[in-house]
Amino acid sequence: MDTRQLRTLIAISAHGTFAQAAKVVGLTPSAVSQQMFALEQELGAALFDRSSRRPKITSQGMQVIELAKDFLRMEEDAKAALSGHRIAGKLMLGSVRSSALNLLPRAIVEMRHRYPALTANLRVSLSSPLIDDVASGRLDAAVVAEHLRIPPALRWSPFLREPLWLIAPKGSGIRDPLKLLNKKPFVRFRSPVPLANLIDTEISRWGVVTQDIAEIDTIGSIVSCVRQGLGVSVVPHVALQEPDHKELDLLPFGEPQVHRQIGIVERTVSPRSEIIARLHEVLAQLCGEHGVDRP
Known part of the structure; x- marks a missing residue:
């Protein structure tokens, strides 16, 4: 199993067909089919249901896709760290669907200007599932209001009061x-x-x-x-x-x-702590007189 196979699998999931994925990853459709067959043989699992004209991803395939996304992100972070670019890689963010969304997109754009090697992926949801996803590592951090249920392994730092x-x-x-x-x-x-x-x-x-x-x-x-x-x-x-x-x-x-207060929840021990600290700084600055410095 190599990263090329994983990237191809994710491309198939995103674009729906082997042919479309082939265009994205720069391969022929037959080469994509060979990659997926080899990956299935190595894992000992059927990643696609080929009984229909357009192969469908199986439940096992969906599990592998989620693991592949995590693996490729760790690879990207490791390359960034080893190359000396500490503010780089992909930052997985969540946010509550509230007026906080007036601030976070602006902060992401500002971070992109300051750190061109950094990308961000934003997901909007409710506080409780966002906190759970930060705790499990599916998200690096999330913007949530002051919340009573913050697990001990997480910390919440307000940037707005x-x-x-x-x-x-x-x-x-x-x-x-x-x-x-x-x-x-x-x-x-x-x-x-x-x-x-x-x-x-x-x-x-x-x-x-x-x-x-x-x-x-x-x-x-x-x-x-x-x-x-x-x-x-x-x-x-x-x-x-x-x-x-x-x-x-x-x-x-x-x-x-x-x-009311809004802040960033993150794991107390996180490889993205420096990036999150910079994001907190940007958010506090955007809040003007109501901004709160990171403790």
Whole structure:
């Protein structure tokens, strides 16, 4: 088994056919077939179901593909380390589907400018599966909000501590947050993430029974609905950076004003720790006055 066979197998998985994979890896279709046959013989497993006109990858084949991706990534990292390029290789990242996505793509682009030998792969999911994937090594790091369930083998380092704002359409005329929440329709952030729980907990602490007019699971959509006059809501500071968001009235949410934190979770012992530290630095810089330095 060699890396050429593994790269070909991954190409077949990505492009669907031996013929398309052959174009990608620079071989003839017959050479691709020979490579795959040799790999199956060596592993003693059928990687393809050839009973149909287009061979289909078997469950065993899918297992080998996942192992191949890990192996090729380790090979890439080893070459980068041995060549002296420490900020190089592929960084496997995850992120929650929230306003954090306003920051992470910009940070990845900045890292690419600073370190041309570094590439990144981004996957978006919920906090819990992302944390599990970091712990298992499927991801190098993930951007998640402050979370209660961080395993001992991981560390979470905040790069953002930002205030939450009660937002209303421009010209609402009410400057008391409690009156605003009691009198105006409320657009609720409904999502299985820590931010939603943080908002709901503070509203309950105030004893407010909101007049819910909508339940929405993305912060950007909530801001848009409020700007168009649907109701009022609560959002983090990072969601209010676009120029058209100046059309909103902002009031501090909470007494004292509630803040939420977002950070990077990574393994405490990781070969990518230096790269992740540089990423943390870039993210903190992008957060401006609300950025948090790495401890």
